[in-house]
Amino acid sequence: MAFKEDHELHKRRLGRNIGLGGVLVAFVALVFGLTIVKVSEMGPIVPSQEEVSE
């Protein structure tokens, strides 16, 4: 079965969909970057004496 040719509507929406996709990818990158910064700012987690003795 042959693929149907894209409707003109889909062509018109292509720019919008690509833009939204870009925004979502950027948002994921932003959250990832923030997580890295926040975690590295906290420094290493040192266990307490009680936790060590357990």
Add this chain to the structure above:
Amino acid sequence: MSDATTSVFDQSPEAGFGDYVALLKPRVMSLVVFTALVGLLVAPVAVHPFVVFCSVLFIAIGGGASGALNMWWDADIDAVMKRTQGRPIPAGKVSPSEALGFGLALSGLSVVMLGLAANWFAAGFLAFTIFFYAVVYTMWLKRSTPQNIVIGGAAGAFPPMIGWAVATGGIGIESILMFMLIFMWTPPHFWALALFMKSDYKDAGVPMLTVTHGRKVTRNHILVYTLLLAPFALALGVTSIGGPVYMTAAVILNVLFVKGAIGLWRRDEAMAEADKYRAEKKFFGFSLVYLFAHFTALLAEAGLKSFGMGGW
């Protein structure tokens, strides 16, 4: 897809990605970004560059979201005013309910993300700013009082305070004075615009001072606010974020701004119409330079401090 459905989709102009960006009022956003960034960078607490980037981005998105809510509420008057007829809602590209949903979603997202990236005090401040612009200014004051610009101007004055709050987690005299600088600057800036955009506001029924009290009173108000603005601009120069560079710039800019306001105050409508509001347009243009230069000077002081110079 059936032909019937096709014809429905073909009826209205399709909103592109740019139309959603336009809902965020990018030009207003640029002022928000700049002043928030300066507020953040001049604060005495160092912040990780990536957190600075994210915080300013979320403040800008919050500001943009309030712009979308403003466009949703004001769609009826935007359709009347020449300057705003091409906005996405009056142009029929984005439906009002879509703009409302877009504004609300971005408001929530920006506040939560700023809270997670920086602190919840700054996030609360951003939420209050969005509420102030969308509800207090847009829904309440704009159509009910000629003082709309004065009180509504507070919304545009909050970003440097939010930036400061991102770094310090609170409020300081410096951030209050940065707020006052924009707050007192807003009325002369917009009233100068209203002087040469008279018919637009009149057609839309927005009670601008020029429409309700006349143009002579507006000229008086511009002068009074410009005179009241100068002490705040100069006071900022003697705080911890001021210094000789800022003070020199502030003195020059305020002398020129007051001189311009006196010039407008001396003019009457016959003079203004004779030269097509040249002085009013010039004053409006200079007001943009005035604000930009003050915040740039603050940034310069902060930059010099990192090299062991700057400040008093």
